[in-house]
Amino acid sequence: MRCPSCGSLDTQVKDSRPTEDSSAIRRRRVCLTCQFRFTTFERVQLRELIVIKRNGRRVPFDRDKLLRSLQIALRKRNVEPERLEQMVSKIVRDLESLGESEITTDTIGENVMTHLRELDDIAYVRFASVYKNFREAKDFEDALKALSSEDEDPKAAVPQRK
Structure with missing residues (x-):
């Protein structure tokens, strides 16, 4: 070394x-x-992953780049570094276990959003704003509505009998 x-x-x-x-x-x-x-x-490392960018370019998967983007989304949030490392390891394992040597940025983005949603809502919205290329405030409103509708308990929406 x-x-x-x-x-x-x-x-x-x-x-x-x-x-x-x-x-x-x-x-x-x-x-x-x-x-x-x-x-x-x-x-x-189970396999060499190649990322297919939106413009069609192919680049090697970079675990550190994934970690840095998550650190940006989680900046000033109360999440322990160990949890972040565990999440990155889980995302990488998920991607490697897909069985494909080439993966799209969309596949990576959706996987990251799934894990961020479980970890921290604010980081989820921050990441989504970049990943989904939010252009106006309505895009944030839509993301927040989707978050709140997922949080609602379906049993709570059913009226109680008297």
């Missing part, structure tokens, strides 16, 4: 342990050249 400080390939693993959800191995490393300490993560 290359040292991020000096670029040396002479590094040593000092500690290894699984993450909380056991989806990765966290390795604490030290550079033997400059003594810089850093952490790496090792994850299982």
Whole structure:
């Protein structure tokens, strides 16, 4: 593993342990050249995923890009980083288990929205505003109406007999 400080390939693993959800191995490393300490993560990758963009371009799937977009949607929300990591791991597993090596941005977006809806309503609307390209306030109103209609309990809508 290359040292991020000096670029040396002479590094040593000092500690290894699984993450909380056991989806990765966290390795604490030290550079033997400059003594810089850093952490790496090792994850299982079932298959190489290629993302088909809306313009038809094909690019490799980037887990870190997915994480960054979710961090933006969840900015200033009370969600623990561990929960976010678990959600990203679950989304990646869902995408890999589709059995396709090429996936569309729509498939990724819908999967992300499903998981965000369960995690945080505000982040869901933030993400939807970018993903669905909201242009006016009515688009936000429609998204909020859809959220509130999903939240309503169907039993509560049935009048009670006296």
